[in-house]
Amino acid sequence: MSWYVYKKEMLDALRDRKTILLTILIPILFNLALVFFMDRVFLAENEETYQVAVSESMDGQIVDWLGELESVEVVKDGSPLSLMEDAKAQLAIETDSSFTEKLANHENPSITIYGDPASKKASEAMDLVMGHFELKRQETITGSLVNSEVDPSLLEPFTVVQETISGEDGMSLYMIAIFSQLILVLGVIMGELSIANDLFAGEKERKTMEALIMTPVNRFHIIIGKWLAISSLGIISGIFSLLTFVLGVNYFTEKMAEALNINENLFFFVTSLGTGLIFFALLVGSLLMIFSLMANTMKEGQNYMAPLTSVAMVPYFLLIGLSPNELTAQYFLIPFMNIFALIKQLIYGIYDVQSVLYVLGSSALFVGISFAIAYTMFQKSKWVLGKS
Incomplete structure (x- = not known):
């Protein structure tokens, strides 16, 4: 039954042009514009006078x-x-x-x-x-x-020579890491916000949630279907962001492609980061369900969900001053921070299977915890039906 609920919610979401626009088209255009901006402005060798x-x-x-x-x-x-x-x-x-x-x-x-x-x-x-x-x-x-x-x-009794371990492309990789984290993480979050708000708070506001839970379908199957629908749009948005970033860098830029140099490890780069984004989307989807269940109207849901974007950026700023060599195991175990750490590590060409497993394992654990909270709330009428 979960499949039918999932299929119904996905069809409803994809019929809305705004969903397609926010989930697919805007991330693609935004990512391409950001890639070009980085290559032409930040990494361009302009002679200042x-x-x-x-x-x-x-x-x-x-x-x-x-x-x-x-x-x-x-x-x-x-x-x-x-x-x-x-x-x-x-x-x-x-x-x-x-x-x-x-x-x-x-x-x-x-x-x-x-x-x-x-x-x-x-x-x-x-x-x-x-x-x-x-x-x-x-x-x-x-x-x-x-x-x-x-x-x-x-x-001058002795000479001091300063060298960097990141080579000539150190600054280029630093800029790529900064922007790629924003592109990929925000792509997932923005893809899920609107549908998560609509599937719970929206249905309570429209008074359709009561009719849904009165059907013979078990509540577990209902919430599984809705959760997968929310997560799927985040996954689609995240994967499109990843593919747009990789293709945009490799085929439409020069300095960024030379600095990133992922062609030899393209499969590991895409599969590792893609899998990490999928688990991140599942985690964000379960958290958004909790906020949407807490709200009685879509406006109230937006007020609850808006801070999530700001909170999600806290690990970004905490990691911005760390080199990939300074990332220890704890950074790959903390939710939200782990996806930022994984992106930075892969951008710098560090392909560590253990780090990927840490990210997937910790994400799966927190997905289970947050989904259990959401399911517990969904079993209680005060969260499902809201104010009568």
């Missing part, structure tokens, strides 16, 4: 140093600070008018750089100019030591 304002009487040495930077445009003005405050320059530089002379006489002239830390572009310009000036400072020190017949290597 920074305007640096200096006074018209600026020492020629400073102007020459700034001119060595291809991405810096020197703007001379009578009031460099005013030019920066009017957003016509990212930085303003002031220094002694006799900078070169004082430098030659070892009088320690100063350079003052003004910038707005609230501006990303100004911060980038500040790092660039400060780094270049530091290089010039080291060159000046080396030249002075050579002139004094002192070995410059005495000031």
Whole structure:
């Protein structure tokens, strides 16, 4: 009997164009747009040009140093600070008018750089100019030591080399992991919200729930059919999101496809993540049933369900600062957090069967607990019929 209830609820849901729109079309378009946005904006190698304002009487040495930077445009003005405050320059530089002379006489002239830390572009310009000036400072020190017949290597007894274990694609993978988690998890949740609200709170509001439970069909079969209908739409939305993401990255992007590089392990990537999304959809479906049973109207149900999206994002922000190598077993055992951890691990090319099993096992456990709560509520008239 559960099959007939499931089939009836699915047919009713798919007859509604809004369900198809929210479950399939919007996730596909949203995912493709997000993939293109990441590849063309976040991962694009755009050459920025920074305007640096200096006074018209600026020492020629400073102007020459700034001119060595291809991405810096020197703007001379009578009031460099005013030019920066009017957003016509990212930085303003002031220094002694006799900078070169004082430098030659070892009088320690100063350079003052003004910038707005609230501006990303100004911060980038500040790092660039400060780094270049530091290089010039080291060159000046080396030249002075050579002139004094002192070995410059005495000031540099050892060298520190900084390398990253993620290679050149580290930042690209970081951005892909951030966006892919949003695409896949929200795809599942958004696919289930509307139908979950309608199948319980909606039927109570329309007064059709009473007629349904008066039929000879056992309540267990009714709730199983409804739960599978809710979960199926989440699964469809999640799988479409996954396929759209994989195909979009592999066939419509360059930098993301090169960084992700999942072709050799495509089967494990898709099957592991797809299975994880299925269990996640089953868990979300059982939780949404509980909220929908608590509500007497669809509006009330929306009020109960809306916080779920916000709560679901808490693990996302907790994991955003962790590398995949820092993900221990506990992250794959906590509901909601486990799907985010699994996505991040797979994006970084770590294919661990044990982690996948942890996710599936813990998800199955919490699905059983939440479904048992929903079924217990469904057996009681005050949750099924609502306020009479």
